[in-house]
Amino acid sequence: MTDRQAAHLVDASVYVFRAWHSMPDRFMDPAGRPTNAVYGFARFLCELIEQSRPGHLAIAFDESLTRSFRNRIYPDYKANREPAPEELKRQFSWCKDLARALGLAVYADDEYEADDLIATLARDSREAGRPVCVVSGDKDLTQLVGENDTWWDFSRRRRLDAAGVHAHFGVHPYQIPDFLALAGDAVDNIPGVPGVGPKTAAALLAHFGELDAVYARLDEIAWLKIRGAGKLAARLRQHEQAARLSRRLTGLADDIPHIERPADIRRGRGCGDSLDALLDALGFGRPLRERLHRLRDAATATDPAAASAP
Numbered sequence: 001m002t003d004r005q006a007a008h009l010v011d012a013s014v015y016v017f018r019a020w021h022s023m024p025d026r027f028m029d030p031a032g033r034p035t036n037a038v039y040g041f042a043r044f045l046c047e048l049i050e051q052s053r054p055g056h057l058a059i060a061f062d063e064s065l066t067r068s069f070r071n072r073i074y075p076d077y078k079a080n081r082e083p084a085p086e087e088l089k090r091q092f093s094w095c096k097d098l099a100r101a102l103g104l105a106v107y108a109d110d111e112y113e114a115d116d117l118i119a120t121l122a123r124d125s126r127e128a129g130r131p132v133c134v135v136s137g138d139k140d141l142t143q144l145v146g147e148n149d150t151w152w153d154f155s156r157r158r159r160l161d162a163a164g165v166h167a168h169f170g171v172h173p174y175q176i177p178d179f180l181a182l183a184g185d186a187v188d189n190i191p192g193v194p195g196v197g198p199k200t201a202a203a204l205l206a207h208f209g210e211l212d213a214v215y216a217r218l219d220e221i222a223w224l225k226i227r228g229a230g231k232l233a234a235r236l237r238q239h240e241q242a243a244r245l246s247r248r249l250t251g252l253a254d255d256i257p258h259i260e261r262p263a264d265i266r267r268g269r270g271c272g273d274s275l276d277a278l279l280d281a282l283g284f285g286r287p288l289r290e291r292l293h294r295l296r297d298a299a300t301a302t303d304p305a306a307a308s309a310p
Contacts, residue, residue: 006150007056007125007265008048009118011136015044016061016095018137018155020088029283037091042098042288048135048154049295056130058105058121058265060114061096067110070249077249080189097278102292103270103299105263112256115140119252122149124262140185142169143176143252170202178211181247190246193239200226211247215240267299 019040027036049057065084070077084092099106107117115138122132122144131148134141142151142165151160166172171179182201184192196204203226208214214221214236221233236243275296279289 006054006131006133007058007121008052008054008133008135009121009125009265010048010057010059011114011118011134011138011141012041012059012095012099013062013092013114014137015155016041016088016092019044020091029281033090034087035091035094035282035284037088038094038098038282039284039288041091041095042284042292044154045099045102045104046288046291046295052133053298054133055267056125056265057267058107058118058263059096059099060117060121061092061106061108062114063108063110068113069111069253070113073248074190074245076189078188080186094278094282097274098292101270101275101278102296103268105265105268107259109256109258112253116253116256117259119144119254120256120259121263121265123254124259125265128262139169140176140180140188140250140252143173145173170198171205175205175210177247177250177252178205178214180250181211181243182214184246185250188249190249191242192246193236193243195228195235196232200228200232211243215243269299270296272296 016037020037023036023040025034025036027034027039029035065078065081068077096106096108107121108114109117118134118136118141122134125132126146132144132146133149134144134151135154136151137153137155142160145151145160145162145165147162149161151165152158160168162173165176169176169179179198179201180190180192182193182196182204183198184190184196192201203224204214204221205211207220207224208217218233218237221236222229226232272293275292276289279292
């Protein structure tokens with residue numbers, strides 16, 4: 001598999017937040033509003049596309065920290081996170097405009113998170129016979145890695161295939177939702193089972209395979225070579241409700257009904273005029289402008305469908 005053959009599905013919010021925190025605040029538009037996050041995101045897109053030259057690429061954004069279906073299941077889901085300031089919300093909108101101007105498919109939804117959008121697009125891509133490269137630093141998305149797929153933490157330059165996920169986390173990709181349901185996930189405020197850490201969760205799943213089997217065979221746990229095994233079954237029984245709740249949060253929705261099926265995520269021609277207007281409004285200089293236009297021109301030159309687009 002080459003990079004170009006894989007559908008690259010980008011968890012955009014990770015890279016927008018990273019740019020917001022890492023890029024200097026001297027980046028301003030002519031009105032004096034911060035542009036550091038969108039500048040950093042633009043550089044990220046340039047590096048990703050220049051390295052991978054993907055023919056199919058989708059950019060998925062989180063629309064809200066408080067309105068997804070998971071918040072209805074568990075109101076404290078992600079409640080530990082501070083809401084984005086207005087200065088950053090504005091830049092998220094600019095990041096979407098930038099991606100569209102480059103001819104990239106952009107997805108965002110009030111009901112579903114970027115992870116679910118990516119899961120749905122991954123399912124469509126596989127059904128079309130196309131492998132998937134999930135571009136994210138979020139461990140939740142490793143559950144999408146199939147036989148020919150990869151999870152790419154672009155900023156840390158780390159790629160994991162299915163074997164790599166198992167080597168890193170101690171569980172197979174399809175076990176990641178159960179793994180997080182047992183161990184919890186502090187990043188998303190998912191409770192899990194108190195006292196069950198990643199090593200214990202991995203050991204349980206290595207023996208039982210899945211969360212349902214753990215709870216169906218609790219009596220076997222005392223005989224396992226797991227630290228604290230004697231008390232572990234009682235702890236799991238006591239916190240079964242938390243584990244079951246957590247499992248409803250950690251799985252991804254891969255059948256979002258209102259995404260056009262099959263989704264067309266081919267790199268398109270975009271719009272040079274829209275790109276220039278956005279870059280003018282942001283006050284970005286010539287080097288980045290030329291770099292972005294080269295990427296747009298490259299998509300037009302290599303994709304007949306893009307070349308015929310308006």
